[in-house]
Structure formats: C-alpha cells, structure tokens
Amino acid sequence: MKRSVWRDFTIGIIEENPLFSLVIGLCAALAVSSKVENAIFMGVAASFVLVSSNILISVIRKIVPSQIRIPVFIVVIASFVTIVDLSMKAFFPAGYEALGVWVPLIVVNCIILGRAEAFASKNGIIRSIADGLGKGFGYTLALLIIAVIRELGGTGQIVAFENTIVSLKGFQPPQILQSFPGAFFTFGILMGLLRKIQGKGE
Numbered sequence: 001m002k003r004s005v006w007r008d009f010t011i012g013i014i015e016e017n018p019l020f021s022l023v024i025g026l027c028a029a030l031a032v033s034s035k036v037e038n039a040i041f042m043g044v045a046a047s048f049v050l051v052s053s054n055i056l057i058s059v060i061r062k063i064v065p066s067q068i069r070i071p072v073f074i075v076v077i078a079s080f081v082t083i084v085d086l087s088m089k090a091f092f093p094a095g096y097e098a099l100g101v102w103v104p105l106i107v108v109n110c111i112i113l114g115r116a117e118a119f120a121s122k123n124g125i126i127r128s129i130a131d132g133l134g135k136g137f138g139y140t141l142a143l144l145i146i147a148v149i150r151e152l153g154g155t156g157q158i159v160a161f162e163n164t165i166v167s168l169k170g171f172q173p174p175q176i177l178q179s180f181p182g183a184f185f186t187f188g189i190l191m192g193l194l195r196k197i198q199g200k201g202e
Helices: 005-010 026-032 036-060 066-091 093-102 104-108 110-120 125-155 180-197
Strands: 157-160 163-167
Touching (some): 026 036, 026 104, 026 180, 036 066, 036 110, 110 125
C-alpha cells in the first residue's frame, strides 16, 4: 500500500533519519558539527539541494534512459550544489569559510544521490518534495543535536551569529568533544540511545 504524503515527510525525521537510522552522509556531518552555526548552514544547504534535486529528477524521470540515469542525477545535483556554493560565498562569506570544502562536497553526499535513486526517480513531484523535506529536516535536526552537545560540552558555550546563546560559567569543558574522536563518541552515544528508545537495541 502506498504511503501518504505526510508519511513520506515524517518518516525521514526519526524512523529513516539519514544520520541516526540510515547512517549515511556521515563524513560531512561529523566534520561540521563542532559548532551549532556550522550545523545550521550545512543543514539548510543540504536540504535545499536535496529538495531541489528531488523535484527536478522527479520531473525528468520518465524521459531519462535508465542506462544514464546516475550521470544525469549527478549533473542535476551538481547544478544545485553550485547554486548553493556561489550563494553562500556571496551572501554568507563567514559561513562559507567555516564550512570550507564541505560545501562543494555536498554533490557526493550519499543522502542526496540515494534519495534521487531510491525515491525521486520512482515517484511524483509532491511525494518527492515531501521526501526531500522530511529527510532534510531529519538531517538538520540530527546535526543540530550533535553540534549542541559538541560545542557546549567542548567549549562551555554556544556562540552563533556573533551572539552567545548559552554559557556555562565555571565549567571545565572536555575539549575532546571538539575533535574527531569526540564527534564519533557523541554520534555513537546518540545513535545507541535512539535505537534503545525504538526498542531495536539488545
């Protein structure tokens, strides 16, 4: 039985969360999640590319020969990544500098190509938009949760857009949370907790 559009959206938030459940697109997520501000920029950028590419691939799915669909999908995704890359460079240079190489590398993010192949190439526009929005929201939410833990736990404060959002006075932060081992540690704990809550843990 076909899922509803609402179900296409909500299933990407927890049950098929790209990071915690599907466990794809981890490289960029772990690299940029040391700061909440970076997580917001990356979440919005990846969600834009995800939704936009889902829409266009859904539109052209019936005229693209199956033998060349993957190269076509990559060209579509790369076009939207270029829009994001140039827009961030022009309007958000600080965010662009902070994310660095991870902005153009959105083109090889497994989440986006995976949704193009698994969903948008087989479904209509409305369902593809719902799928892209759900997976994008789930990805951004997961990034933010990791970033809050890593920035607050690793520096004792959260600073976003030149404003101090939270500051823990007298707290001696374990700086390992700002490093790559800290990223893996935080991600592993969160994924384990989610699976425990879902009743999938042993």
